[in-house]
Amino acid sequence: MVLISKEINEIMNAQIMKELGSAYIYLGISTWAEEKSLHNMAKWFNAQAKEEYTHAERFVNYIIETGGHVEYQTIDGVKTDFESVEDCIKATIEHEEYITGEIKKILEKAMELKEYEAIEMLQWFIKEQIEEEAQSNELMTTYILFRKNDALWDQHLHRDEE
Ligand SMILES: [Fe+2]
Ligand SMILES: [Fe+2]
DSSP states (O other): OOOSOHHHHHHHHHHHHHHHHHHHHHHHHHHHHHHTTOHHHHHHHHHHHHHHHHHHHHHHHHHHHTTOOOOOOOOOOOOOOOSOHHHHHHHHHHHHHHHHHHHHHHHHHHHHTTOHHHHHHHHHHHHHHHHHHHHHHHHHHHHHHTTTOHHHHHHHOOOOOO
């Protein structure tokens, strides 16, 4: 039995593109950081890019499991030039806020359709976005704590293995 509606299938296909798009954005930031010899920052964003890939996979798996059809949409190019570390962090915070909004839109649609399977699946993403937003805000907090000294902040920056 097909458990996914056409509407949710469509919106989730778009979300796959957005999660892979997130990976691409963070790969861009990672590349910028590497070029600036901010190695920990580069590593941090590279790990984040990989995590975004796993988010896309969750949607892919869900669509297949519920009898839908996956379509891969075009992903736009991303920036590899930024003004500053602060510019990169701001872009990250803004992007995660945008993604949270997109997840909520899918959830609202699922609720409207009383699509309980999707509602259940999306709970994970609601929780995950709390973490993603906290994590990106934490980048800014520590950056300010280090008085926006790129080298010192980069030395301090680390990430717990997920
Ligand atoms: Fe994500
Ligand atoms: Fe994210």
